[in-house]
Amino acid sequence: MLAVKVLIPSPLLSYTQARAVEADGATLDALLDDLERRFPGIRFRMVDEQAHLRRHVRFFVNGRQVFELRQALQPHDEVAIVQALSGG
């Protein structure tokens, strides 16, 4: 099991009630599944039913943007979920 630190953006605080949580997962996909188990509903706000990352949600692993759910994660990685700019 991996302990990955996940930074939560303000639009998702209603799910986690915390700016940072720890989750498990060998890939970004698995990490989001783990978040879903603990915070029901959170995954669908970020990933659509065709397993595409939503247009204005971005993921950074250790400061580097990633675009694939199959992105591998290592123990003690830091995943930042970021709300991209989406207009006024």
Added chain:
Amino acid sequence: MPDSHDLQPTPAGVSTPRDGSTLLLVATRKGAWIFHGNAARTDWMVDGPHFLGHIINHVVLDPRDGNTLLAAAKTGHLGPTIFRSNDMGATWHEARRPPAFATASAGDGGRAVDHTFWLTPCHANEPDAWYAGTSPQGLFRSEDGGDTWKPFSCINDDPTYRTWMGTVQDGTPDGPKLHSVIVDPRDPAHLYVGMSGGGVHETVDGGRSFTPLLKGLEVVEGFDPATPTFHDPHCVRLCPGNPDRLYQQNHCGIYRLDRPGDTWRRIGRNMPPEVGDIGFPMVVHPRDAQTAWVFPMDGQTVWPRTSPNGKPAAYVTRDGGESWHRLDRGLPAEQAWWTVKRQAMCADTCDPVGLYVGTTSGELWMSDVEGGTWTCIARHLPEIYAVEAWTGPAPA
């Protein structure tokens, strides 16, 4: 401008009215508001915002229990969901499974719900069942009060219907939509739906099969009216006073259909030519099927989609569309360039009927005399997407 009605704040959680008073459920681009009117509809208390910053496309109260609220929500960043409340908005609970299309196999080009646009409670004999129409066009049903939703695959994934729905590029600027989900009050298996684009369709077998209902409807010049893709119904309504009569505000005019007939008649031809018969909303009288209202917009040249000449007005027919009469007393006389979207005009069930209009400029207007005079209830709201009215039962 006339004075606004008296407007007082009220905390969330005020109970559903049981004194014949009226609620207004206002969905906007930046949240939802609930307006509590008194029985005379002269004073309104505001409760909100709910979901500040969320894009709320529709808020609907379940008329079967007079208690359950559903709200269709998304944000600029996050995917779509449904929130439910059983205490008039004091607390909200997110749906465990919001509307979502079936996951396609790799390479099949499956669709993803961008937002839920339309909510309709199912038949009175189907408690806790709801329909949802989405963008892109999809129809979904919940059997548990909006907590979990399943797709109507017979239309969502039907190859012919998928062709008729077109692509996102074929749809309205904020996404193609399935809307105007109408349940025949005499038969829960008889439904109508509208698609922009894609036309009006009917099922008589509870959704196992759908058929187009397009005869008589016009399309933009140069296109083939036999092709459902080119049809753009903006809003379709069934008359509670005569469920065999439908009215429709279309991209190409105002229409009436009397079943079992299947040919729409363009009653908008009887509108004043200088105003035309283009608009978004269509409102029917709760008891008199001869009476309906529209709110025209400018559909000339580049389609400004504003009040014609900056002079907003509703129009009413009292004879099934044979004639129309302008209703603008109290509304701005000039330089009012707003639009009323398809879900942003509605009627209550009082006598005389109250009419309610939400504008793209964030104003909420009402008339307690069926459009004879108008008064502003609220200003400075975000762009209004939908307004629903609900009048509680009068005391015994």
